[in-house]
Structure formats: structure tokens, C-alpha cells
Amino acid sequence: DAETALMEFANEIDPSSLSLERLIGGGEFGDVYKGKLTLQDGRTILIAAKTLKSNASEKSCQDFFLEASAMGQFDDPNVIHLEGVITKVAPKMIVTEFMSNGSLDHFLKKNDGGFTAIQLFSMARGVASGMKYLASINFVHRDLAARNILVEENMVCKVADFGLSRELETADSSRGEYFTQGGKIPVRWTAPESIKYRTFSTSSDVWSFGILLWEIMSSAQRPYWDWDNFKVMERVDDGFRLPSPMWT
Numbered sequence: 336d337a338e339t340a341l342m343e344f345a346n347e348i349d350p351s352s353l354s355l356e357r358l359i360g361g362g363e364f365g366d367v368y369k370g371k372l373t374l375q376d377g378r379t380i381l382i383a384a385k386t387l388k389s390n391a392s393e394k395s396c397q398d399f400f401l402e403a404s405a406m407g408q409f410d411d412p413n414v415i416h417l418e419g420v421i422t423k424v425a426p427k428m429i430v431t432e433f434m435s436n437g438s439l440d441h442f443l444k445k446n447d448g449g450f451t452a453i454q455l456f457s458m459a460r461g462v463a464s465g466m467k468y469l470a471s472i473n474f475v476h477r478d479l480a481a482r483n484i485l486v487e488e489n490m491v492c493k494v495a496d497f498g499l500s501r502e503l504e505t506a507d508s509s510r511g512e513y514f515t516q517g518g519k520i521p522v523r524w525t526a527p528e529s530i531k532y533r534t535f536s537t538s539s540d541v542w543s544f545g546i547l548l549w550e551i552m553s554s555a556q557r558p559y560w561d562w563d564n565f566k567v568m569e570r571v572d573d574g575f576r577l578p579s580p581m582w583t
């Protein structure tokens with residue numbers, strides 16, 4: 336199960352080496368804090384710690400540790416780095432490197448129009464590089480969007496938030512598809528075949544990357560604007576595609 340997998344891919348952090356400073360976000364499973372971690376070599380690094388609510392369901396606990404065990408297997412400069420987990424005392428935590436500029440959608444909105452084309456392309460390239468790495472190890476993200484990309488002090492972008500990602504379980508390796516049992520699908524970012532047949536693949540992640548590029552070039556406007564999800568699905572099925580954002 337997820338906790339067994341976790342032990343193989345994640346360090347158990349001694350809670351006494353961790354200090355939490357401020358709340359930086361809230362999520363489905365719990366809150367995210369900025370903090371400091373003292374490493375075994377004595378160095379102190381900035382970290383982010385995602386906590387698991389004490390009243391979390393068994394499924395939430397499994398999903399929480401699935402995300403951590405996924406991150407623990409990754410090793411790429413454009414994929415968020417897992418420092419470790421706390422599982423032996425409450426609250427359970429996932430601890431990662433700290434990305435000081437937060438999520439890409441907020442970063443783009445906050446700096447609306449303030450970036451050069453080179454800066455925007457550099458952010459896009461970083462995401463593409465992280466996703467190329469994930470595809471090379473057969474990981475399908477399934478929720479690639481600007482909200483799930485984190486931005487470092489030097490504007491380096493890293494793929495994060497693997498709550499929906501799954502290792503490719505390919506019945507038919509030539510097609511490399513993952514079948515999902517159910518659960519919410521982020522319609523505006525999801526490929527038509529994934530919505531229709533609930534099949535996800537590296538190809539469907541590429542579709543999501545295209546929507547993310549539109550977000551980058553439009554200062555994180557909402558894809559398809561104020562259309563409801565049914566109109567998005569219907570019009571995309573009919574061949575509609577997002578227009579190039581106006582970029583002066």
C-alpha cells in the first residue's frame with residue numbers, strides 16, 4: 336500500500352529538526368506551511384510542509400502518501416524535491432524544498448504583463464523539461480495546470496502537486512494509457528479522450544501542457560473564460576481551440 340511504498344522512497348524526518356514559521360496555503364488534505372529543516376550535516380534549509388488533517392479519511396491518508404511516494408521517486412531540477420515525511424507523530428506531513436514565488440498562476444496574475452517573452456518562454460521550457468522527465472519514467476500527471484506549477488526565487492518553474500498523478504499501468508504498453516476509476520476531472524485542462532473515455536496518458540498530459548502555455552501567455556486568464564464546463568466540452572469536441580492570447 337501507499338505507506339509501504341512511502342518507506343522505500345521517503346526519509347522519515349525527526350520532528351525536532353523541523354520548525355514551521357507561517358501558513359502559506361490550505362488544501363484538500365490540510366494546510367501548507369513555510370518552515371526550516373536542519374539537515375544531518377547541520378545545514379538549515381527553507382522548506383514547505385503540507386500537513387494531513389487529523390480527521391482525514393483512510394482514503395485521504397492513502398492519497399496523501401501516494402503523492403509523497405511519487406515525489407520521492409523523482410529526481411529532476413524541474414520537479415519539486417521531496418525532503419521527507421513525518422508519519423510517526425501527528426500531524427503527518429510531506430516536507431519539500433520551498434518555492435518562494437508560490438504557484439505559477441498567482442505569480443503570473445501578480446505580475447500581469449510584467450514579463451518579457453524570453454522570461455515567459457523560459458518558464459514554459461522549465462515546465463516542458465520537468466514533464467519530459469516524468470514522461471520518461473512513465474508518470475502521467477493528469478492535473479497539469481499553472482496552479483500546480485511552483486516558482487522559485489530565480490523564476491525556475493517546477494512541476495508539483497501529484498495528487499492526481501498515477502504511474503502508468505499499461506495493459507497495452509503500445510498505447511500507454513491509464514484508466515481512472517473516477518473522481519473529479521479538471522475539464523478545462525483535460526484532453527477530450529480523457530473526458531470521454533477516462534483514459535489518461537503522456538499524450539493527454541501534452542494537451543494539458545498546451546492549455547498551460549495559453550495560461551502563461553495570457554497572464555493566467557481562465558481557459559475558455561466564463562464558459563461552463565458543458566460548453567467547454569461541447570465546443571472543444573466540435574473543434575474549437577483557444578485563440579492565441581493578445582500579447583502586445
Ligand SMILES: NC(=O)c1cccc(Nc2nccc(Nc3c(Cl)ccc4c3OCO4)n2)c1
Binds near residue numbers: 384385429433437497
Ligand atoms: N510565497 C508564498 O506565499 C507561497 C505560496 C504558496 C506556496 C509556496 N511554496 C511552496 N513551495 C513548495 C511546496 C509548496 N506546496 C506543496 C505542494 Cl504544491 C505539494 C506538496 C507539498 C507542498 O509543500 C509540501 O508538500 N509550496 C509559497
